[in-house]
Amino acid sequence: MESTWSLIKCICGHNFGIKKGSKIRCSRCSKNNECKIIKNFSSSMDLGMAVASANAPAEINHIINNKLKKSEAKKYSLNSHEESNMSKYQIMMKNATSNDGVLKLDKLVSILNKNFIEDVFAEDLIAKSEFEGLIIRSAHNEWTWL
Ligand SMILES: [Zn+2]
Structure with missing residues (x-):
């Protein structure tokens, strides 16, 4: 399958996606000469997910951990109930x-x-x-x- 989407990492640390061939310009710091293509994707959905996880791995881990903790707490309260x-x-x-x-x-x-x-x-x-x-x-x- 053809890769038409690109995951871009800027020198400022921001990750973003562009359609292949369009002008690269960081959406956070507006630099366009210090960005590099990390990976290409054939679907915009895959790109979107890659951008999200590249930008916020710590945050996502934090959310997942919190959810786990909450379900643990729920389980416990159910048991005590x-x-x-x-x-x-x-x-x-x-x-x-x-x-x-x-x-x-x-x-x-x-x-x-x-x-x-x-x-x-x-x-x-x-x-x-x-x-x-x-x-x-x-x-x-x-x-x-x-
Ligand atoms: Zn940037």
């Missing part, structure tokens, strides 16, 4: 536990109902806690805490 939800449910499970330490499914169901929790099922909470080794099945629809 889930954790606080889980402890909320654990409190309800404790409330559903009788004095002799037996957690009953129907009791947990009624506690969830009382708290207007419709998107979480007692069976799921029990299964999750069983999986995590918090409780163990002791009888039909009954569990004891470990």
Whole structure:
């Protein structure tokens, strides 16, 4: 493919793009005799990207790093949110536990109902806690805490 676009670097440090054959003139310092062609491109889009990354590599890295940090923070807050939800449910499970330490499914169901929790099922909470080794099945629809 024919290269019709050029990435130009000026002595002042500014990078810019021109259409091949047009007059080279730095868009920042207006010098035209101390610029040199770095690379040629066949599409203006590739040139545009090259100009952007040549001009601001540090800035782009900074933006990417910031985005990473933000998504890390988001992930963390999501986890802690889930954790606080889980402890909320654990409190309800404790409330559903009788004095002799037996957690009953129907009791947990009624506690969830009382708290207007419709998107979480007692069976799921029990299964999750069983999986995590918090409780163990002791009888039909009954569990004891470990
Ligand atoms: Zn310049």
